Structure formats: C-alpha cells, structure tokens
Amino acid sequence: MTAVTAYTNARLLDPASGLDARGALVVEDRFIAAAGPEVQIPEGATVIDCHGACLAPGLIDMRAFLGEPGYEHKETLATGGAAAAAGGITTVIAQPQTDPIVDEPAVVGYIARSARATSPVRVHTMAAITTGLRGSEMTEMGLLAEAGAVAFTDGVQAVADAQIMRRALSYASHWDLLIVQHAEEPALARGGVMNEGELATRLGLSGIPDAAEITMVERDLRLVELTGGRYHAACLSTAGAADAMRRAKTLGLRASCGVAVHHFALNELEIGEYRTFAKTTPPLRSEDNRKAIVEALADGTIDVIVSDHSPQDQESKRLPFDAAEPGIAGLQTLLPLSLELVHRGHLSMLDLLAKLTINPARLLGLASGTLAVGRKADFVVFDPDTPWLLSESQLLSKSRNTPFDGRPVQGRVLRTAVSGNTVYALA
Amino acid sequence: MVPPAPSPAAAPLLRYPHRHLLGIEGLSPAEITWLLDLAESHVDQNRRPDKKLATLRGRTVMNLFFESSTRTRTSFELAGKLLGADVINMQVEGSSIKKGETLIDTAMTLNAMRPDMLVVRHDSSGAIALLAQKVDCSVLNAGDGSHEHPTQALLDALTIRRRKGRLAGLTVAICGDILHSRVARSNIQLLNTMGAMVRVVAPPTLLPREVERLGVEVHHDMHAGLEGCDIVMMLRLQAERMQGAFVPSLREYFRFWGLDAEKLAAAKPDALVLHPGPMNRGVEIDTDVADDIDRSAITEQVEMGVAVRMACLEALTQPYP
Numbered sequence: 011m012t013a014v015t016a017y018t019n020a021r022l023l024d025p026a027s028g029l030d031a032r033g034a035l036v037v038e039d040r041f042i043a044a045a046g047p048e049v050q051i052p053e054g055a056t057v058i059d060c061h062g063a064c065l066a067p068g069l070i071d072m073r074a075f076l077g078e079p080g081y082e083h084k085e086t087l088a089t090g091g092a093a094a095a096a097g098g099i100t101t102v103i104a105q106p107q108t109d110p111i112v113d114e115p116a117v118v119g120y121i122a123r124s125a126r127a128t129s130p131v132r133v134h135t136m137a138a139i140t141t142g143l144r145g146s147e148m149t150e151m152g153l154l155a156e157a158g159a160v161a162f163t164d165g166v167q168a169v170a171d172a173q174i175m176r177r178a179l180s181y182a183s184h185w186d187l188l189i190v191q192h193a194e195e196p197a198l199a200r201g202g203v204m205n206e207g208e209l210a211t212r213l214g215l216s217g218i219p220d221a222a223e224i225t226m227v228e229r230d231l232r233l234v235e236l237t238g239g240r241y242h243a244a245c246l247s248t249a250g251a252a253d254a255m256r257r258a259k260t261l262g263l264r265a266s267c268g269v270a271v272h273h274f275a276l277n278e279l280e281i282g283e284y285r286t287f288a289k290t291t292p293p294l295r296s297e298d299n300r301k302a303i304v305e306a307l308a309d310g311t312i313d314v315i316v317s318d319h320s321p322q323d324q325e326s327k328r329l330p331f332d333a334a335e336p337g338i339a340g341l342q343t344l345l346p347l348s349l350e351l352v353h354r355g356h357l358s359m360l361d362l363l364a365k366l367t368i369n370p371a372r373l374l375g376l377a378s379g380t381l382a383v384g385r386k387a388d389f390v391v392f393d394p395d396t397p398w399l400l401s402e403s404q405l406l407s408k409s410r411n412t413p414f415d416g417r418p419v420q421g422r423v424l425r426t427a428v429s430g431n432t433v434y435a436l437a
Numbered sequence: 438m439v440p441p442a443p444s445p446a447a448a449p450l451l452r453y454p455h456r457h458l459l460g461i462e463g464l465s466p467a468e469i470t471w472l473l474d475l476a477e478s479h480v481d482q483n484r485r486p487d488k489k490l491a492t493l494r495g496r497t498v499m500n501l502f503f504e505s506s507t508r509t510r511t512s513f514e515l516a517g518k519l520l521g522a523d524v525i526n527m528q529v530e531g532s533s534i535k536k537g538e539t540l541i542d543t544a545m546t547l548n549a550m551r552p553d554m555l556v557v558r559h560d561s562s563g564a565i566a567l568l569a570q571k572v573d574c575s576v577l578n579a580g581d582g583s584h585e586h587p588t589q590a591l592l593d594a595l596t597i598r599r600r601k602g603r604l605a606g607l608t609v610a611i612c613g614d615i616l617h618s619r620v621a622r623s624n625i626q627l628l629n630t631m632g633a634m635v636r637v638v639a640p641p642t643l644l645p646r647e648v649e650r651l652g653v654e655v656h657h658d659m660h661a662g663l664e665g666c667d668i669v670m671m672l673r674l675q676a677e678r679m680q681g682a683f684v685p686s687l688r689e690y691f692r693f694w695g696l697d698a699e700k701l702a703a704a705k706p707d708a709l710v711l712h713p714g715p716m717n718r719g720v721e722i723d724t725d726v727a728d729d730i731d732r733s734a735i736t737e738q739v740e741m742g743v744a745v746r747m748a749c750l751e752a753l754t755q756p757y758p
Binding site for chain 1: 566584619622
C-alpha cells in the first residue's frame with residue numbers, strides 16, 4: 011500500500027500545459043498521479059486542503075552559488091537547500107566557482123552525494139567551461155556531463171577569449187550541451203564596481219559601461235551563428251543586450267537568456283551612500299535599463315528568472331565599496347519579488363511561472379518543472395496576494411546579505427514539496 | 438533645476454551644524470561661508486610671531502592616513518597644533534589594510550582610545566563615511582578615493598575669495614584628470630553651491646561619464662575652455678596614467694592640455710591660476726606660469742590650507758547640536 015496524498019482546493023498552475031484551474035493534485039508514492047479540475051480523490055488518501063492557494067511546479071533556480079566545497083563559511087548545501095525550500099525552489103543549479111572548482115567529474119559527484127545527504131531540495135551542478143576558470147583550456151565536457159553536470163559556465167567570469175568560446179560552443183554542440191556565459195567584457199569592466207554613469211561619477215567609483223555587456227552578448231551571438239552551439243546569457247542587465255537577444259531569436263539562433271531578480275526589482279540608486287549589499291555583478295543599472303529588462307521579460311525575450319544567489323559573509327561586505335564582494339543572497343526572495351511582475355501587470359501568472367519552472371527545465375534537459383502525470387512530485391503551494399515585509403532575520407541562508415530587508419511584497423510560499431515530501435511549510 | 442543662490446539675507450550661522458565633515462555635497466551656502474569666515478580670521482593670526490591658540494587645548498586629534506601624504510598630513514598637523522590640540526599621526530599602510538580588510542577594526546581600536554577627532558585619508562571612495570558610522574568622535578575627510586577632498590575645495594575657495602572678493606558669478610575652469618580627481622568633485626560641489634560657473638576641461642578619456650549632470654560645462658579644448666574665465670584650476674596628472682593608458686604620452690598631454698602662457702592668454706587678463714599640488718612641471722603646468730607671482734596663487738593655497746583646516750577642526754569640536 012503506497013502513501014497517497016491529495017492537495018485539494020488549489021489553483022493549479024502548470025505553464026508547461028497551460029493549465030490554470032481550480033482542482034486537485036494527487037501524489038502517489040513520490041510521483042504525480044493526477045492533476046486537474048476533475049480529479050477523483052482516491053479512497054484512503056490523506057487530504058490537504060489548499061484553501062484556494064496556488065499550486066505550481068517547484069521552482070528551478072538556474073543560478074545559485076551554494077558554497078560547497080570550499081566556502082562553507084558563506085553557504086552550505088544544507089543551509090542553501092533550506093533557504094531554497096523556504097523560497098519554493100525544488101531544484102537548484104549550483105555554480106562551479108567553488109574550491110576546488112567544478113572542472114573535474116569527481117567534484118560533480120561529490121556535490122551530488124553531499125547534496126543528497128544534506129540538502130532538502132535537488133541540487134544539480136553546472137561545470138566549468140574552462141579548466142580552473144582560467145579561460146584558456148576547455149574542460150572535459152563529455153565526462154563532466156556524464157558525471158551529471160547539467161550545463162557549463164565559468165561562473166561570474168566571462169569566457170573572454172573568442173576562440174575558446176567558439177570552440178566551447180562548437181565542441182559542446184556534439185552533445186547538445188548548454189554553454190552559459192557571464193556576459194561582461196572583462197577589459198571594459200576592469201576596475202569597475204558599479205554602473206557607469208552619473209551616480210558613479212558623483213560617488214567617485216569606477217563604472218562598468220552598458221557596452222561591457224552588450225559587446226559580449228553580440229560577440230557571442232555571432233559565435234552561436236558560426237558554430238550552431240546552444241548558448242545562454244546568464245543574467246542580462248541592459249537594454250542593449252536584450253535587444254541583441256531579441257534579434258537573435260528572430261533569426262532563429264539557439265540562444266536564450268536569464269535575468270536575476272534584482273535587475274528588475276532594483277536600479278543603481280539602491281547603492282545610495284555606498285551600500286555594499288547593492289553591489290552585484292553585473293551591476294545594478296539605470297532605471298531606463300531596468301524598465302527595458304521588464305519589457306524583455308514581458309515580450310518573452312528573457313526566458314528565465316534566477317536568484318543569482320551569492321551569499322557573502324559579513325567580512326566580505328563590511329568593507330569600502332570597491333573592496334566588497336558583489337552579490338545578493340536571493341533564494342528566499344526569488345518568488346515574492348518575481349510576483350511583483352504579476353501584481354504590476356507586466357506578466358500573467360503562467361508566463362511568470364514558466365520562467366521559473368518549465369523554461370529552465372527545458373534548457374537544462376530536466377524532467378521536472380511541470381505537473382505532468384508520472385513526474386516526480388516537486389511542487390510549491392503559495393499564496394499570491396498576502397502582503398508582508400521581507401526581513402533579513404527570516405533568511406535561512408548562512409549569509410544574509412540582502413538589500414531587500416524591509417521591502418513590502420505580496421505573496422508568500424506556504425509549502426514546498428520534493429518528491430511528494432514536504433520540505434518546507436510556513437509555520 | 439536652478440542651483441540655490443546664496444542669500445545674503447540669510448541669518449548668520451552660530452555654529453557648524455554637522456557632526457562630521459565628510460564632503461562638500463550637502464553643505465549649504467551659509468555653512469560654507471561660515472567656515473570660510475572662520476578660516477579668514479586665522480590667516481592674520483597665523484602670520485603673527487605669537488600665533489598659537491588654546492582653542493583645542495586638551496583635545497586629541499588623530500591623523501589616520503591609509504594613503505601616503507606629506508602635504509595634507511603636515512597641514513592638518515600644523516593646524517591642530519596651532520589650535521593647541523594634541524596631534525597624533527598614524528600612517529597605516531601595507532597590503533592587507535589597503536584592501537580595507539581591517540578598516541572597521543582599525544576604527545574600533547582607535548575609537549577606544551577616545552580621540553576627539555579623526556582626520557582620515559583613504560584610497561577607497563566612501564571608506565571614510567563607513568568608518569564614521571563606527572566611531573563616536575567627529576570624522577574629517579582628508580580625501581577618500583576619487584570622491585571628495587572637502588578641505589582642498591574650501592582652501593581653494595578661500596584663496597579665490599581673498600583675491601577676487603567673491604565666489605558668486607565667477608567662471609572657473611577645472612582642467613586635467615577630472616576622472617580620478619576628488620579635488621575636482623569637491624570643487625564642483627562647492628563652486629556650484631556658491632553660485633560660480635564651473636567648466637571642466639580635459640581629454641575625453643579623463644572625464645567621468647555624465648559629468649555634465651554635476652552642473653558643469655564640458656570642454657575638450659583648452660582654448661575654448663579657458664576663454665574668458667576668472668580662475669584656472671589645474672589638476673595633477675598621476676604618473677601611472679600618463680603612459681598610454683589614458684593619454685598617449687607626456688609630451689602630447691603637455692602640448693594640448695598643459696597650461697602655458699599661450700593657453701592662459703585665452704582666460705581673462707587677471708585670471709588666477711590654482712593647483713592643489715604637488716605639481717608636475719612641464720606636464721600639466723609650465724614653470725613660467727606656475728611661478729608667475731601675478732597669476733599663480735599656488736603657494737597662497739598652501740597657506741590658506743592651514744587656516745581652513747584650523748577652521749574645520751574648530752567647527753567639529755564645538756558641541757554637536
């Protein structure tokens with residue numbers, strides 16, 4: 011006799027099928043047995059009434075730094091996993107800039123084993139494109155993929171050398187592997203610590219121009235055209251790069267892109283008087299760029315929303331602005347901040363959820379991200395409307411570097427389940 | 438937006454109403470005038486043989502310099518001593534501190550020694566504001582990165598005011614490495630606040646993005662930029678920025694942006710030349726111009742520096758309202 015649980019009275023949202031209806035989800039032995047408006051609740055099932063809350067596939071966060079191995083003082087798979095669960099995320103894609111770097115199949119295996127033992131949510135790994143993230147020699151992409159790497163990226167470093175990038179795209183295309191780029195031309199960004207413009211000029215800080223991102227995306231798209239490789243720009247921050255992606259898509263190139271929550275939720279003014287919690291890479295941009303990013307989300311140019319979770323301990327942030335590490339701890343704020351796009355009328359609920367579930371799943375070749383029958387029961391139950399204040403003190407991540415402390419938001423996660431097991435429930 | 442005109446009818450200030458002096462940005466015309474007037478009173482006093490005052494007797498001033506400096510530190514040291522304060526100099530260098538790793542620890546340690554004031558220079562913009570949040574005493578910014586150097590702007594203003602009798606309505610050309618200059622940023626703030634017209638003149642590679650948004654007229658050509666101006670303020674070009682990175686060569690820079698008699702001729706006949714020092718003769722300024730006692734106020738600036746720093750130290754040791 012297998013355990014059967016029915017989640018009734020839910021607003022079922024499945025962007026993969028377009029389902030948006032009141033109904034029930036039935037979980038049988040870790041898998042989705044049924045989902046829809048006219049579902050028969052099996053006899054003997056444990057019934058959980060969702061009271062009209064939304065029930066969607068568990069979120070897939072395509073870009074998060076999880077600390078392990080090597081940076082356990084900033085984050086661990088256990089603490090990062092707990093934060094993800096509380097954020098409605100059931101699958102996290104860990105970034106390779108650990109110590110040791112994920113450029114060896116053994117490290118991919120280590121993280122997978124460690125995550126299975128300690129993390130409440132699924133963790134997959136992106137491996138490095140170049141050995142040691144040095145930008146000069148390709149990693150063993152075939153072996154790394156066999157070991158479980160779901161995509162390839164040099165983390166927060168760009169692959170600067172055009173020839174290496176060309177070969178990586180070309181070589182990876184043999185297995186149809188995804189190459190994920192931190193699109194920032196290093197020579198143009200060198201020494202820069204925030205967006206270049208009036209505010210940087212006033213603060214006396216070196217700026218990073220929009221062109222650093224735009225030139226890199228435009229170059230890479232030419233290389234995609236040349237190689238037929240599959241390319242993903244990790245986090246766009248500029249109108250110009252969004253335009254380049256829009257053109258590439260009309261040309262039918264195999265290119266996609268993501269955006270970090272803070273690039274549509276904040277602009278550079280958040281830095282104010284040198285607030286290091288607002289230092290990010292790519293940097294927070296001007297309001298015009300922020301609006302263009304929202305536009306690119308709305309018209310479908312941007313495929314994926316990520317947390318770009320970058321936990322930083324106090325010693326890395328309580329520094330002069332130019333010396334502080336960039337990054338925001340974002341796992342738990344991903345959904346409430348993304349819901350702003352729905353509340354403000356930029357995106358429908360299904361369009362938003364697609365960028366957090368099925369779109370990343372398809373890019374990474376994962377079976378999750380949908381409520382389809384037979385899939386593992388990874389899902390999130392959330393109330394889309396309740397107003398509340400984000401608070402740094404509620405963060406479960408080992409680091410609490412967030413500029414969103416005290417921000418009023420609407421909508422919060424009530425329950426997160428991985429393989430049918432509840433890994434988070436709002437107290 | 439119209440810059441606030443200095444109002445002569447405004448009631449005179451009785452005291453400086455801030456706990457710290459972290460920058461010129463945010464100071465009102467009345468506050469700047471108050472500081473300049475107080476400094477003015479010290480100029481004559483400092484020229485007397487018996488010049489030492491007791492205003493700050495019993496107070497401790499710490500000069501905390503994370504970036505090497507001889508002139509500014511000496512000027513602050515003298516200012517403190519002339520007011521009767523006990524002055525302690527701390528030069529903090531080395532790679533770990535340069536990264537700022539122990540900035541807050543250093544601040545906490547010094548704070549525990551209960552100084553009355555910290556005079557701080559740091560090579561990171563904003564570092565001094567960060568430090569000011571962690572200490573109980575007043576903090577005076579002696580230069581932070583490319584951000585602000587408020588006492589330099591005040592001493593420039595005092596020099597100009599003594600020579601020209603006013604600041605409002607003057608046209609001031611700030612020339613050279615605006616991009617990396619805290620002196621330029623503080624001067625732009627102060628001169629705009631006091632109603633002067635500010636121009637910046639530099640090759641495009643040495644101008645920060647959207648600098649016009651600070652309320653300045655932007656020129657690339659020295660002749661056009663200096664045309665009809667009352668004050669020519671030259672900036673130092675750091676040696677490491679001369680060879681190829683920002684300008685191709687020293688001789689090309691001097692040819693097009695170095696101040697010589699020929700370029701100075703575009704300015705008003707009585708235009709005054711300022712330079713924050715130390716000068717690179719033959720790079721940004723020609724020796725004949727630098728040493729022309731009718732045109733150059735460069736040594737006077739140094740003298741005004743002591744008077745202005747005395748005024749600032751005095752202002753910050755008054756009880757904070």
